[in-house]
Amino acid sequence: MSRRIAIVEDDPAIRANYSEALRKHGFDVSAYAGGAEALSAMRARLPDLAIIDIGLGSDPDAGFALCRELRALSGSLPIIFLTARDSDFDVVSGLRLGADDYLTKDVSLPHLLARISALFRRAELAREPQALEETIERGALTLDLKRFAVTWRGKPVPLTLTEFWMVHALARHPGHVKNREQLMREANLVVDDGTVTSHVKRVRRKFQGVDEVFEHIETAYGMGYRWKE
8 A cells, every 4th residue: 555645835836746756656645735724634634744845825834833733633643844944943943843854845856755765664663563672661761662652750751753763772772872873773764963963952852841850861972862871
């Protein structure tokens, strides 16, 4: 069965080009010009992955609002921002809202397909039964690999799948430094260093949301990150 991708893009030519390209690679594509119609359709049936522009019609931030709504519907739906906006502020805003990836429209089709494939591989891992550990406990941290749920001091931490796998990569071997390349590989990400940094910052904030003194993800300057017990 073909994987279903939803594209939300207000430019008719761009929307048609991406839709045609993805269909040629075997995806079942639904395309929408605006956030309202996309949200209505996806509430009825979620796609396997969503690609969203930020500015839609007269609303320069409609894509951000749509991402927020979709993340409320599903914590595991892979979401990619594909936009002409390349400022650090927009990238960080998109990731904070729960997007798994952020690309600009000058990205090549092979690169876009690689990002999509990486997110689908991660989704497949989420559905596979775990042959080894089903639960990882590191002090106050508990990772449930069957439900992809995280708790800290007994309180749930609302991580996306990307964030879950990053915490998993760090917490499996406390004290060991994971560089950005290793984190990308273990979380099935194909992103740049800055995007990894943004994800880590967002994970820290989510833990601090349940424990304001949380400081167990350490930056090893010039090397990467480690989990401190």
